Every structure is written in structure tokens, then in C-alpha cells.
Amino acid sequence: MQVRDLIGERLRENLKSSLSELHELVARSLGDYGQRYTTNRRLLVEILAAATKPLGISEITVSGLGSDRNLPVSSTYRNLAILEECGVLRKLAGPNEQVRYELSEELTGIHHHHLVCYGCGRVDDFSLGYKLEKAIGDAVRAISHEYNFQVTEHRVDFVGRCIVCVG
Ligand SMILES: [Zn+2]
Numbered sequence: 001m002q003v004r005d006l007i008g009e010r011l012r013e014n015l016k017s018s019l020s021e022l023h024e025l026v027a028r029s030l031g032d033y034g035q036r037y038t039t040n041r042r043l044l045v046e047i048l049a050a051a052t053k054p055l056g057i058s059e060i061t062v063s064g065l066g067s068d069r070n071l072p073v074s075s076t077y078r079n080l081a082i083l084e085e086c087g088v089l090r091k092l093a094g095p096n097e098q099v100r101y102e103l104s105e106e107l108t109g110i111h112h113h114h115l116v117c118y119g120c121g122r123v124d125d126f127s128l129g130y131k132l133e134k135a136i137g138d139a140v141r142a143i144s145h146e147y148n149f150q151v152t153e154h155r156v157d158f159v160g161r162c163i164v165c166v167g
């Protein structure tokens, strides 16, 4: 099993036991912004909670087809933007300006990074591991000191070509 699958597994295990807890947190986040947690927004959160990697809009709407509810594309765009504004989702700029979404790390509690393929456009989650995260932590402290800037999080994506595209 690959690293990214392990992250997906952990995330799904975490969320399976606490899907109602997740919905509570999301409802609270939306409430803080005066937004309602509608049926379609709940469905979007559930689709992204079940995903093993960040999803594009078309993947999200296709995932919605299997359910008894449907996700109109126009309102899906708006709902995803609102969920992002409320800190529920994180938006990733993928290759070719294709946008992808995932649950925010604040919600999942699972810090991770991304491998972004410019060949086929896939984006995979992966974890750097303790040693490398610690090295980044050291760099963050040095940067905070040197630039007098309070760093609250880091976002590091690695861009290149996946094994399929390298051929
Ligand atoms: Zn690729």
C-alpha cells in the first residue's frame, strides 16, 4: 500500500467514526458566517470526506450522481466557494488552472502535502514524515525570525510528472 493510500485510509477511519462530529463542526463554521448547512453542502462534505485525494469539480459532481440527491453544477461551484470561505474546504490550484478541493486540515487534523503532475493533472496526497516535517519546522522558525513574520501553517506542493507520464 502506498503512502497516499495510508493517508486516505486514516482519514476515512477517522471520519467514519466521527461523521456526525464532522457535520457538527462544519455546521458551526458555516454558522459563524451566517451560512446554512444545506443538504447539498452536506453531500459535498461527505463526498470530499470519502475521497482519497483532492477532487476536481467534475469528479465531485460525478460522485454526487450515485446518491439520491443531485448536484447541479452551477450551485456546486457556489457551494464549494462558500465552504472554502468558511474554512471548511481548501482550494488547490492544480495544473492547467484546474481547481481541486479537499477538506481543510483544521477539520481533518491530518497534515499533508501534494504531488502535482503536470502531465495528466492528477494530484495525490502524501505525508513527509516526522524527520522532514521537523526540518520544515526549523526552517519556519528561521524564516519567522528573519522576516519578522508569524507563520501559522505551511503549504508545500511538489510539482512534476507522475510515473505514468514519465513512461
Ligand atoms: Zn501524470
Ligand SMILES: [Zn+2]
Pocket: 111, 112, 113, 128, 133, 136, 154
Ligand atoms: Zn508539512
